[in-house]
Amino acid sequence: MCWSATADLVAGTVITAVGAAAVAVAARHPRDLPLAxxxxxxxxxxxxxxxxxxxxxxxGPATVAWSVIALPLLALWVPAAVLCAAPPSARRRLLLPLAAGVVTAAALAHALATRTVTAEIRGHTVGYSLGLPQAELTVAGYLLATLGSLLLSGDRGLVLFGVLVTVGAAVSFGLWRQEYISTWCAFAAVCSVVLLLWARRSRPPVPRPPGPPVP
Structure with a gap:
């Protein structure tokens, strides 16, 4: 979330470009692609x-699309992507965040299908309301799925990324609750650059087989 339509548009364009670069880099290692x-x-x-x-x-449709990405899709995408990219030694413990993501995503998808989500402009922020039942439990499952999977990944770069996301989310949420300014887009841009660096450094390139001898 950003503090204006222009800021969201600019940030989204920059973040998308960084994402395209990350995907191009991660193409050498298909297991990294979902996270990249x-x-x-x-x-x-x-x-x-x-x-x-x-x-x-x-x-309208934009509000619903925003909510689908923010709620069920990310709750499932992040733990599944981390599980794909994590070292084999960490995969068993990552099943817990993945299970939390599956359950949370199902609950959020059901809520979106049966309730009306609304967006309200509040100064320099946008507030979204869905009226979730048992919201505290849903939030706990969401955090376990997303932040928990990163912190339990066993990959140093992803753990540091998880710490960065945790701090950024806490700061952004505090400012948003005060209806002062929404800053998550700035943290999302920083996180995207970190993921690009992770994709570049996570593993050495796969060596190419030697070519035929040159006569």
Whole structure:
């Protein structure tokens, strides 16, 4: 989330470009691709919110699309992507965040299918409301699935990334609750660059087989 339609559009474009670069780098290692593609999803998310700003909030398709990405899709995408990229020694413990992601994503998808999500412009922030039952339990499952999978990944770069996301989310949430300014887009941009660096350094390139001898 950003503080204006223009900021969301600019941030989304930059984050999408970083995501495209990360995917190109991670193509050498297919297991890294789902996580490297995360900035593409975050970039699209910001661009969609620019439409929400432009329409003044409400309950239109842009609001629903924003909520689908933010709620069920990320709750499932992040732990599944981390499981793909994590070292084999960490995969068993990552089944817990993945299970939390599956359950949380199912609950959120059901809520989106049966309730109306609304967006409200509040100064320099956008507030989204879905009226979730047992919201505290859903939030706990969401955090376990997303932040928990990163912190339990067993990959030093992903653990540091998880710490960065945790701090950034806490700061952004505090500012958003005060309806002062929404800064998550700035942290999303930083996180996207970190993922690009991770994709470049996570593993050495796969060596190519030697070619035929030159006569």
């Amino acid at each position: 593609a995360l900035p593409l999803l975050l970039g699209a998310h910001q661009i969609i919110e620019a439409v929400v700003w432009h329409r003044g909030g409400g309950t």
